[in-house]
Amino acid sequence: MPDSLAGRDIITIDDLNKDEIQLILNQAARFEELRQRRRKFDLLDGRVLATLFYEPSTRTRLSFETAMHRLGGDVISVAEAAKSSSAAKGETLTDAARVISGYADVIVQRHPAVGSAQEAAAGATVPLINAGDGMGEHPTQALLDLYTIQRERGRLDGLWVGLVGDLKHGRTVHSLSRALAHWDVRLTLVSPPALALPATVTGELRRRGLTVHETDDLTTAMSACDVLYVTRIQRERFADPAEYKRLRKSYVVDQALIKHTNPNITIMHPLPRVNEIATDVDDLPGAAYFRQAANGVWVRMAVLTLVVG
Amino acid sequence: MPDSLAGRDIITIDDLNKDEIQLILNQAARFEELRQRRRKFDLLDGRVLATLFYEPSTRTRLSFETAMHRLGGDVISVAEAAKSSSAAKGETLTDAARVISGYADVIVQRHPAVGSAQEAAAGATVPLINAGDGMGEHPTQALLDLYTIQRERGRLDGLWVGLVGDLKHGRTVHSLSRALAHWDVRLTLVSPPALALPATVTGELRRRGLTVHETDDLTTAMSACDVLYVTRIQRERFADPAEYKRLRKSYVVDQALIKHTNPNITIMHPLPRVNEIATDVDDLPGAAYFRQAANGVWVRMAVLTLVVG
Amino acid sequence: MPDSLAGRDIITIDDLNKDEIQLILNQAARFEELRQRRRKFDLLDGRVLATLFYEPSTRTRLSFETAMHRLGGDVISVAEAAKSSSAAKGETLTDAARVISGYADVIVQRHPAVGSAQEAAAGATVPLINAGDGMGEHPTQALLDLYTIQRERGRLDGLWVGLVGDLKHGRTVHSLSRALAHWDVRLTLVSPPALALPATVTGELRRRGLTVHETDDLTTAMSACDVLYVTRIQRERFADPAEYKRLRKSYVVDQALIKHTNPNITIMHPLPRVNEIATDVDDLPGAAYFRQAANGVWVRMAVLTLVVG
Numbered sequence: 001m002p003d004s005l006a007g008r009d010i011i012t013i014d015d016l017n018k019d020e021i022q023l024i025l026n027q028a029a030r031f032e033e034l035r036q037r038r039r040k041f042d043l044l045d046g047r048v049l050a051t052l053f054y055e056p057s058t059r060t061r062l063s064f065e066t067a068m069h070r071l072g073g074d075v076i077s078v079a080e081a082a083k084s085s086s087a088a089k090g091e092t093l094t095d096a097a098r099v100i101s102g103y104a105d106v107i108v109q110r111h112p113a114v115g116s117a118q119e120a121a122a123g124a125t126v127p128l129i130n131a132g133d134g135m136g137e138h139p140t141q142a143l144l145d146l147y148t149i150q151r152e153r154g155r156l157d158g159l160w161v162g163l164v165g166d167l168k169h170g171r172t173v174h175s176l177s178r179a180l181a182h183w184d185v186r187l188t189l190v191s192p193p194a195l196a197l198p199a200t201v202t203g204e205l206r207r208r209g210l211t212v213h214e215t216d217d218l219t220t221a222m223s224a225c226d227v228l229y230v231t232r233i234q235r236e237r238f239a240d241p242a243e244y245k246r247l248r249k250s251y252v253v254d255q256a257l258i259k260h261t262n263p264n265i266t267i268m269h270p271l272p273r274v275n276e277i278a279t280d281v282d283d284l285p286g287a288a289y290f291r292q293a294a295n296g297v298w299v300r301m302a303v304l305t306l307v308v309g
Numbered sequence: 310m311p312d313s314l315a316g317r318d319i320i321t322i323d324d325l326n327k328d329e330i331q332l333i334l335n336q337a338a339r340f341e342e343l344r345q346r347r348r349k350f351d352l353l354d355g356r357v358l359a360t361l362f363y364e365p366s367t368r369t370r371l372s373f374e375t376a377m378h379r380l381g382g383d384v385i386s387v388a389e390a391a392k393s394s395s396a397a398k399g400e401t402l403t404d405a406a407r408v409i410s411g412y413a414d415v416i417v418q419r420h421p422a423v424g425s426a427q428e429a430a431a432g433a434t435v436p437l438i439n440a441g442d443g444m445g446e447h448p449t450q451a452l453l454d455l456y457t458i459q460r461e462r463g464r465l466d467g468l469w470v471g472l473v474g475d476l477k478h479g480r481t482v483h484s485l486s487r488a489l490a491h492w493d494v495r496l497t498l499v500s501p502p503a504l505a506l507p508a509t510v511t512g513e514l515r516r517r518g519l520t521v522h523e524t525d526d527l528t529t530a531m532s533a534c535d536v537l538y539v540t541r542i543q544r545e546r547f548a549d550p551a552e553y554k555r556l557r558k559s560y561v562v563d564q565a566l567i568k569h570t571n572p573n574i575t576i577m578h579p580l581p582r583v584n585e586i587a588t589d590v591d592d593l594p595g596a597a598y599f600r601q602a603a604n605g606v607w608v609r610m611a612v613l614t615l616v617v618g
Numbered sequence: 619m620p621d622s623l624a625g626r627d628i629i630t631i632d633d634l635n636k637d638e639i640q641l642i643l644n645q646a647a648r649f650e651e652l653r654q655r656r657r658k659f660d661l662l663d664g665r666v667l668a669t670l671f672y673e674p675s676t677r678t679r680l681s682f683e684t685a686m687h688r689l690g691g692d693v694i695s696v697a698e699a700a701k702s703s704s705a706a707k708g709e710t711l712t713d714a715a716r717v718i719s720g721y722a723d724v725i726v727q728r729h730p731a732v733g734s735a736q737e738a739a740a741g742a743t744v745p746l747i748n749a750g751d752g753m754g755e756h757p758t759q760a761l762l763d764l765y766t767i768q769r770e771r772g773r774l775d776g777l778w779v780g781l782v783g784d785l786k787h788g789r790t791v792h793s794l795s796r797a798l799a800h801w802d803v804r805l806t807l808v809s810p811p812a813l814a815l816p817a818t819v820t821g822e823l824r825r826r827g828l829t830v831h832e833t834d835d836l837t838t839a840m841s842a843c844d845v846l847y848v849t850r851i852q853r854e855r856f857a858d859p860a861e862y863k864r865l866r867k868s869y870v871v872d873q874a875l876i877k878h879t880n881p882n883i884t885i886m887h888p889l890p891r892v893n894e895i896a897t898d899v900d901d902l903p904g905a906a907y908f909r910q911a912a913n914g915v916w917v918r919m920a921v922l923t924l925v926v927g
Binding site: 038039040055056057058059062063065066069070079080232271272273274290291293294296297 | 354355356357359383385387388389390392393394395398399400404405407408409410411412413
């Protein structure tokens with residue numbers, strides 16, 4: 001088992017092997033356990049985190065910044081980097097990251113273009129963490145999803161996980177499913193055919209040994225799964241508004257459906273949710289999505305600590 | 310006398326009884342007294358404040374953030390929450406506040422819609438402080454106004470306070486006048502009839518025992534009052550531009566007017582001022598508005614300390 | 619030699635005499651030397667820096683904020699002050715700075731209008747540092763440029779410094795050239811005639827004893843100079859697009875040109891660079907521009923420490 005990721009960039013979940021993922025999850029668990037006794041650690045005292053957000057993502061940014069504060073570090077932030085004078089003047093992401101490396105000890109970057117994190121990492125002389133590059137990757141989201149599943153169910157091996165919603169465009173489910181392939185997990189993919197997980201991804205998952213079922217029937221899937229990971233279906237993905245209306249309705253998880261199919265199921269969501277989980281689910285013990293969001297802090301504390309070293 | 314407001318939301322000034330208001334004012338005074346000896350307290354060390362501003366209000370935000378820093382705490386901030394991706398995707402304020410509760414120990418929210426603070430507080434699992442909800446409430450402004458009056462005049466009981474300007478739309482004067490009703494104060498309301506304090510508010514104030522005079526004559530009011538609280542009259546409130554021009558001129562406080570009517574009067578203003586207080590007033594000993602703004606820090610330190618507990 | 623600049627505003631580089639500039643450079647060098655042993659100083663513990671940016675300038679803002687954090691202080695920030703409600707309502711910069719003085723111990727302001735820093739300083743009751751006022755001044759940029767030259771070449775006296783690019787509009791080169799006039803430096807100005815340093819500035823420099831050459835030939839200048847300070851030529855400065863194209867090309871510094879003319883030359887740039895320095899220069903030992911950007915932190919730590927006192 002490694003004991004550090006010092007100096008490492010984290011661009012995609014595939015940058016981490018199973019031992020490294022486990023190291024992060026264990027470190028996150030240690031921070032959460034100590035939560036009651038210690039509000040703040042001095043592990044990163046005197047260190048500076050730069051959050052560079054070329055598109056807004058409030059909760060990812062706040063979650064990283066909270067993590068840094070709870071580690072005793074400081075934060076410099078560009079909430080709207082796309083409007084910065086340097087970007088407007090045509091500076092490359094590579095140059096920008098190199099300059100920011102002169103100020104900060106670690107950089108967290110979000111950008112709408114696939115590959116932008118790699119481009120910035122080429123210039124950065126400090127660790128760079130990808131907090132989302134368009135349809136690309138968002139590795140710390142996958143890590144906090146894994147952490148939440150393990151936390152809610154006590155283990156990862158032997159679980160049956162359902163993914164429902166827009167599995168075609170959802171960056172989150174691509175990263176999570178690849179991360180889950182390190183464990184002995186069974187996946188059920190629930191989506192309308194037009195929004196199915198791309199065949200290249202399901203193919204890769206199967207090659208790596210995962211059992212993958214595909215269906216468009218949410219009710220049956222829920223009966224079988226231990227965990228249901230819900231994602232939003234966006235109107236703009238549909239040519240036919242009537243089709244959107246029909247599907248949006250058929251993939252709503254509410255309290256009645258849970259009680260009918262599987263009262264013990266764990267419900268997750270990367271948030272924000274709109275209509276796909278009814279608010280009457282919030283009070284069920286299996287409604288894990290707000291705890292999932294909060295877990296982002298422990299996981300990001302672990303990542304920051306390990307890459308800054 | 311209570312000794313804590315631990316866990317309490319502060320949505321409106323009416324959430325606080327007289328003892329609780331007095332507790333806040335006393336705690337604020339203690340912070341101000343210690344100012345010279347101690348720049349920073351560790352009362353909220355390891356705690357995180359989230360400032361969520363769905364409309365800009367630079368000085369309210371900076372004042373809260375300064376207060377948190379001077380208490381040893383950390384700050385995460387969304388200066389333009391309305392443009393956040395989550396709000397754009399249709400997330401409710403209730404969900405947003407619940408997620409942020411996973412990061413922060415206390416939330417300060419500003420939003421243009423009346424009732425938005427209550428909506429967010431329904432989701433928050435940490436104390437939520439309303440920093441303005443449209444035409445609704447802004448309770449810490451009323452508290453710092455009370456603090457300033459007491460600080461400048463040595464007491465609240467027995468004072469004669471004038472409120473001048475747009476008393477109809479001004480959230481500030483509604484909250485302040487209701488807060489003053491806890492003390493033995495005489496109010497004079499100075500405004501053009503079209504911008505008078507709503508009759509429901511004056512009725513409530515009188516029922517609660519306040520003596521309330523109404524006039525449109527600033528000069529006479531100033532001669533009688535110990536404190537004059539000036540607010541801005543906005544052009545857009547008037548159908549007739551000529552009427553606006555006439556009134557704007559008749560409600561300008563300048564050095565000559567003060568010397569003529571009441572050299573000892575205390576002049577307050579929630580700021581920013583535009584033309585309603587001439588800059589030649591700034592150097593008079595009774596010009597309290599910049600001290601009033603600075604008092605926001607002591608009062609918000611007190612509020613943060615007491616609600617986080 | 620002075621030992622403090624306590625309470626001083628820094629509006630223009632001319633506010634500082636040679637001893638005071640030297641004091642800042644020495645203090646910056648001390649911070650840089652201690653860098654390995656101490657990540658953070660408690661010199662400004664309990665102090666608050668306010669960064670007020672009425673136009674975006676990400677790296678200047680982040681550099682000041684990093685400096686404040688490394689000094690143990692806290693930061694309150696308005697990244698988009700022009701959109702603040704107070705500015706929109708017509709508040710003067712003088713009033714705004716006076717209010718912020720109630721929160722912060724030092725203010726750093728950036729604004730697009732010449733003279734805006736002076737206007738704000740008139741209201742501020744704490745030190746105000748100009749971080750750029752349009753075509754006016756940006757004194758800490760000149761200081762970090764001086765620091766970098768001294769750091770890269772071991773001295774300032776006796777050097778030959780070339781300035782190339784748009785010398786007419788570049789605030790940076792105006793301030794830097796005036797600052798260099800305190801030392802025994804030879805200047806070569808390289809620009810198309812239409813973008814030459816204004817005659818009033820060259821006249822002043824010569825009166826103050828500087829030897830100043832003017833040319834439009836970059837190659838010859840590079841052969842002679844110890845340091846080449848490159849600035850961007852902006853398309854919008856030219857009436858004739860063909861003229862812009864020709865010039866942009868003739869003022870590109872690349873690895874071949876450096877090896878051909880002067881392999882030991884130090885290359886500087888205020889950044890962001892676009893095309894005027896080829897990326898193949900980045901790996902040369904004389905490519906100092908990223909170190910120059912990083913030096914901003916040491917210099918701003920020195921300035922903040924000395925003015926807060």
